[in-house]
Amino acid sequence: MVSSSSSSSASQNKSLHPLLATKLTKLTIPPSSSSPPQDFEFNDVFGPPTTSNDPPSSSFSPPLLVIHNRSHSFVGPSPRFTPTSSLPFTPEFDSQSEDENDAVSETPNRKDEELGKTEVVRKFGPSDFEMLRVVGKGAFGKVFQVRKKSTDDDDGDGDGDGDGDGDGLFAMKVMRKDTVIKKNHVDYMKAERDILTKIVHPFIVQLRYSFQTNTKLYLIMDFINGGHLFFHLYRQGIFSEDQARFYTAEIVSAVSHLHKCGIVHRDLKPENVLMDADGHVMLTDFGLAKEIDEDSRSNSMCGTTEYMAPEILLSKGHNKDADWWSIGILLYEMLSGQPPFTHANRKKLQERIIKEKVKLPPYLTTEAHSLLKGLLQKEPSQRLGSGPSGGDNIKSHKWFRTINWKKLEARELLPKFKPDVSGKDCTANFDRCWTTMPLDDSPAPTPTAGEHFQGYTYVAPNTWPSST
Helix, strand or coil: HHHHHHHHHHHHHHHHHHHHHHCCCCCCCCCCCCCCCCCCCCHHHHHCCCCCCCCCCCCCCCCCCCEECCCCCCCCCCCCCCCCCCCCCCCEEEEECCCCCCCEEEEECCHHHHCCCCEECCCCHHEEEEEEEEEECCEEEEEEECCCCCCCECCCCCCCCCCCCCEEEEEEEEHHHHHHHHHCCCCHHHHHHHCCCCCCCCEEEEEEEEEEEECCEEEEEEECCCEEHHHHHHHHHCCCCHHHHHHHHHHHHHHHHHHHEEEEEECCCHHHHECCCCCCCCECCCCCEECCCCCCCCCCCCCHHHHHHHHHHCCCCCCCCCHHHHHHHHHHHHHHCCCCCCCCHHHHHHHHHCCCCCCCCCCCCCCHHHHHHHHHCHHHHHHCCCCCCCCCHHHCHHCCCCCCCHHCCCCCCCCCCCCCCCCCCCCCCCCCCHHHCCCCCCCCCCCCCCCCCCCCCCECCCCCCCCC
């Protein structure tokens, strides 16, 4: 019985050999695993960037987000506060696996498509930029000062081969996909990119490019070399009312523009305000920004605790009025050297923000007192800037009577203070804890699912305004 079964099995196996051989001849051998893995640009696969007003959906729903320290910023944590985040972070740039991601493709421009023309759009990747220094570190990534490598045509003539970047200096914000996905912040990262593509304002840092590899997300923005506002406030201790008025006016102008576009920043603080070489301020870090309809509210708990409005802490739902509270806190800090509500214990700090009355410094003018009282109203409907007039009510406040808003927004008002900048690539106004960090390459794992960041790629038009 056993012998008969074995003979039958052997005969069956023998008959399968020709079929198996035929299948094997059709197999192809993949490239050697020793070669560098290729990172792909996903825009060709998933289509052009989304134009929806709402952040693209993902399979992850963002949880309530609370930033417990002051390290969530474009240029890194403030030196006064020790970061308490338990989130590990390693250097962000892996040149060995990502230098190949710089393809060129032909994409028809809508207007030229009607005329039968085709515009060549240059695609960018990590290999197009030379890292110079680390200039900051945030909750999900690092920021590098980089120089765009020259191409055959960088004269800005609009033919698509170059974009006329001049000195080619940029700030490169790099975020690891695995960390973003693990923390359920996919929607926040996509919203930041989408919002930046829609905003053009003289006091908001401009996005030039965005792209991705298998492992990381990249935002390329103008490099603003005067350092962040906190850096100068920490050095000076406090600002005079004239100096604070100028900075606050430019911030109010930027935030008013955001609100008119239906965008709430939600993380306004000195660490997220850069200063250019001329002394103008530039709003940055839109990692927590959100598009909110006029009649809608957001229930997320997000921001930096010292600057969070009471309605956020109480989970009452918030809208653009929360930004005006944060500007009030920011102004108070500029004029006094610290926020009005402080405590080492986060819970007690929240209680103070919700319950305690603001104690105004007696040395300030009555106009400054009036503005601070208006901005720091705990009831959002009573806060200066609430209602349909929004930022116009703040601009017309008597503390700003010396500000010519048209000249201000045309950058015709000259700052009285100019940071000490030795050149366009100067990083002296950034904290040395970042600028002295080594530019170590570090690989990052590739997320198993690749559908989270579709349509992330962006190249600014050739007519994009220069920050110089």
